[in-house]
């Protein structure tokens with residue numbers, strides 16, 4: 317069962333991406349962090365190495381976990397995968413919106429049996445590492461903003477809780493899909509941080525002002541010389557937005 321205590325008491329907006337190669341550095345960082353100030357994201361590398369046990373270890377430390385495996389497969393396979401994530405008691409799980417309507421509806425329906433313990437189900441629109449030119453390279457001639465808008469509308473019509481998008485798209489999506497449709501935004505970069513491979517970026521404060529519900533932040537925290545200080549600085553910046 318999901319630990320909902322933290323969620324009831326408060327609603328941390330920062331999700332720290334634990335993009336580490338193994339369990340030890342991930343837990344070492346988690347042990348410095350406060351579940352009242354952040355949630356944690358487990359992605360493909362860490363989950364492939366350390367799996368459900370690592371998720372359980374993080375939950376045992378009081379953290380809500382976003383399992384960011386971006387499932388993209390046929391409806392039967394993907395819905396079984398999100399049910400497996402729900403069995404793990406994660407707070408949030410995701411699929412790719414480009415998997416289409418039948419896949420997303422199958423996932424939502426499969427989670428209904430989990431009742432109040434079901435995780436939030438969200439869909440990735442256009443990866444924040446992609447520009448308009450990158451989209452053209454895969455045959456999508458619309459802008460990233462237009463493609464995100466189209467996939468967000470599809471996601472909402474399928475009854476999911478929200479999308480992963482860039483904070484740059486947040487004002488348009490809030491206007492089109494409503495305030496309750498959750499926007500989870502990676503590509504967050506404090507002014508002094510390296511952009512790295514991200515294309516559609518925004519600062520933490522600007523992202524919240526634009527309408528982001530949750531900020532996914534990895535390297536600006538995990539690669540900082542003092543990760544705890546980096547998180548504290550971002551937390552202090554956004555707590556009053």
Ligand SMILES: O=c1ccn([C@@H]2O[C@H](COP(=O)(O)O)[C@@H](O)[C@H]2O)c(=O)[nH]1
Pocket residue numbers: 333335359440442443444445480481502503504512514532533534535536
């Ligand atoms: O569109 C997307 C979807 C997921 N991500 C993930 O978020 C973090 C971002 O990490 P940074 O180090 O802050 O760039 C990472 O785990 C990605 O897999 C994304 O960036 N964009």
